[in-house]
Amino acid sequence: MTGKSAKITQRHLDAASAVLNWYDSHRRHLPWRAGPGQPVDPYRVWLSEVMLQQTTVATVRSAFAEFTRRWPGVADLAAASRDEVMEQWAGLGYYARARNLHACAVAVVNDHGGVFPDTEDELRKLPGVGAYTAAAVAAIAFGRRAVVMDGNIERVAARWQAITTLLPAAKPEIHAEVDALTPDHRAGDFAQAMMDIGATICTPARKSKGRLSQPDCDACPLFETCMGRQGDPALLPMKKPKTPRPDRFGVAVVAEDEAGNILLERRGDKGMLGGMLVFPGSNWADGTPAQSRYPLEDNQAAKRLLEGGEAVTLNGNVEHIFSHFRVILTVIRVKPASGEGWLKVPKNELSGAALPTVMRKVARLAGLEAW
DNA sequence: GACCCGTGGCC
DNA sequence: TGGCCAAGGGT
Numbered sequence: 001m002t003g004k005s006a007k008i009t010q011r012h013l014d015a016a017s018a019v020l021n022w023y024d025s026h027r028r029h030l031p032w033r034a035g036p037g038q039p040v041d042p043y044r045v046w047l048s049e050v051m052l053q054q055t056t057v058a059t060v061r062s063a064f065a066e067f068t069r070r071w072p073g074v075a076d077l078a079a080a081s082r083d084e085v086m087e088q089w090a091g092l093g094y095y096a097r098a099r100n101l102h103a104c105a106v107a108v109v110n111d112h113g114g115v116f117p118d119t120e121d122e123l124r125k126l127p128g129v130g131a132y133t134a135a136a137v138a139a140i141a142f143g144r145r146a147v148v149m150d151g152n153i154e155r156v157a158a159r160w161q162a163i164t165t166l167l168p169a170a171k172p173e174i175h176a177e178v179d180a181l182t183p184d185h186r187a188g189d190f191a192q193a194m195m196d197i198g199a200t201i202c203t204p205a206r207k208s209k210g211r212l213s214q215p216d217c218d219a220c221p222l223f224e225t226c227m228g229r230q231g232d233p234a235l236l237p238m239k240k241p242k243t244p245r246p247d248r249f250g251v252a253v254v255a256e257d258e259a260g261n262i263l264l265e266r267r268g269d270k271g272m273l274g275g276m277l278v279f280p281g282s283n284w285a286d287g288t289p290a291q292s293r294y295p296l297e298d299n300q301a302a303k304r305l306l307e308g309g310e311a312v313t314l315n316g317n318v319e320h321i322f323s324h325f326r327v328i329l330t331v332i333r334v335k336p337a338s339g340e341g342w343l344k345v346p347k348n349e350l351s352g353a354a355l356p357t358v359m360r361k362v363a364r365l366a367g368l369e370a371w
Numbered sequence: 372g373a374c375c376c377g378t379g380g381c382c
Numbered sequence: 383t384g385g386c387c388a389a390g391g392g393t
Contacts, residue, residue, distance in 0.1 A: 052389040059379070060389090093377025096391075130391045150389045168372075195389055204387065208382060242386090243374085272376065323376055357378065 004172070005179040015160065015225040016183045016190060022221035023193035028200070030057065031064055033192070042116040042141035043074045049133045050101055054094060057199070063092055075114050078105040086275050086354040095356070099275050100128025118142040140188035147179045148191035152198025157181070158237035159202060159215070159228030167239045174237075197221070205234035248327045250284040251295040252318070252359075254366040255305045255336045261344035262368065263305070263336065264353070272322070277354045279362055280305060280342065284327050295330070301341065308337030318365055320358040327358065331365050 006012075027033075032048035034040045047067060051060040067088060071077040077085070082102045089098035104126045108116055116137070117123055123134040135146035154167070154174055161177045163170055183190055201220045205212040212234040217223055228236055255263040264277045280302035282295045296303035311334040318329040345353050350368060 049389065054377080054388055054390055056379075056388050091378075093379090094390085096376065100391080128391065132390055136389070148389090151387085152389065192389090199389085206382065206386075213382090245385095274376090321378085323378090324374075 004176050006176045008180045011225050012180045015222055016181050018221040018225070019181075019190060019193045019197070020183065020186055023189050023196070026196070027193065028196050031061065040141050042118075042137065044068065045141040046074075046104075046116060046129075046133070046137050047077075047101075049136050050097055050104075050128060051092070053097060053133070055092065059092070063089075074105050074108050074116070077102065078109040078114075082275070083354065087352060090276070090354050091357055091360075093357070095274055095276055097128060099269060103127040104129065116141070118144070120144065120146050136188075136191060139191050143188060145182065145184050145187045146191075147175065147182050148187070148194075149175055149178055150195060152195045152202075153178055153191065155204060155237055156194050156198045156202045156222070159233040160222055160226050162227040162231060163236065164238055167237050169240075170237060202233075243324075245321070246286055246325050248284040248286055248325050249289045249329075250282045250327060251302075251330045251332060252279040252281040252362045253296075253302050253305055254279055254331060254333045254362065254368065255309075255339065255342070256333075256347065257336065257339040257344065259344075260347045261339065262347055262350060262363075263339050263342035264345055264355075265343055266354075273356050273358075275354070276356045276359075277343065277345070278356070278359050281329070284325075289328065289330070305336040306332065306334055309335040314365055316365060318358065318361045320361060322358075329358075329362060331362055333366050 032044045048060065048064055051063055070088065071080060080102070082099065085102045086095070086098055089095065089101070092098070107126055108114060118138070118141075120134045120138040123129050123137050124131070129137070132148065132150050135148040138144040139146040139148055149171075154171070157163075157174050157177045158170065161174075163173055163177070165173055181190075197220060202215045203213070214234050217226070217229060217233065220226070223229070226233070257263065263280060265280060266277055267273050267275060269275055281299065282302070283298045296306070311332050314331045314333060318331060320327050320329075347368060350363060355363065
């Protein structure tokens with residue numbers, strides 16, 4: 001997109017050239033990457049980029065294989081129901097990605113004749129496609145020159161230029177350097193090369209035995225032009241400290257009717273776990289453990305399940321860490337007098353349902369899943 | 372800019 | 383064990 005570029009120096013040109021040469025012999029071979037001279041499938045590029053948002057390559061490998069086997073093209077994915085997509089996405093997290101993934105496939109079919117738009121601006125308008133994904137797809141799938149900035153490239157560039165400004169304030173400054181580095185041709189290869197370098201050589205610093213792990217600078221194609229090596233590259237990029245993660249407490253009710261169905265509800269589209277299935281339960285509140293108060297006062301429908309049946313509070317808790325808080329759940333098991341009004345899933349079909357991981361932990365504590 | 376939004380792996 | 387991190391997007 002637009003934005004200031006740093007002045008392009010010979011150092012920039014040398015670095016970009018070295019990166020592309022390195023890529024030709026050291027690129028990672030990943031299922032969603034076309035080989036040299038092989039045709040690129042924009043659907044697979046887009047799908048992999050969405051999956052890779054904040055998610056590791058190892059996790060995406062199997063998920064990508066399952067999705068492409070089930071839905072080989074964008075029209076197949078668009079023709080699926082959203083609930084099917086949510087089921088297939090279960091366990092991958094950030095469920096807005098799954099909602100947007102389906103909405104995006106539908107938009108490509110309905111508004112673009114089933115063909116992905118090939119410019120950054122048009123891609124950017126699709127649901128779930130932000131600055132990074134639009135640039136990546138434009139460059140990788142369509143050979144456009146686009147400035148691709150992700151966490152890896154951000155780190156590599158910040159070290160290469162020895163940028164000491166704190167993130168995220170440093171983003172424009174880093175973007176300007178990446179822009180100046182990005183070649184007119186092979187911008188997609190350049191971006192993927194930078195990500196490979198970030199993932200395998202210019203790795204994030206981790207504390208190990210009280211020291212910071214060091215990047216493998218000797219193996220890096222940017223060795224000669226890197227300014228970060230004049231200091232300690234492991235210290236870069238500098239980041240603003242994160243806000244602490246509070247604890248929340250709540251109750252989940254595992255209710256099984258006479259027919260062996262488990263009672264669930266589907267969350268609304270907005271907010272946490274949107275579109276996914278969850279056990280009835282309380283809200284998750286800051287502060288004190290829920291069992292010390294009146295935990296289901298905020299959910300009368302769930303509370304009603306406990307009336308009539310013998311409710312058992314299970315020993316132990318479910319603990320789960322989300323991006324911005326930790327939740328500790330008390331689990332109550334009950335045979336309700338009536339399951340009316342709840343979504344019913346047969347006990348033996350729970351494993352294929354759109355249950356997020358925290359709810360699978362609840363099911364496990366209640367003895368419902370091997371998992 | 373700040374905050375919301377999952378999960379698994381690593382040391 | 384706890385804190386940090388991963389090919390971010392939406393509001």
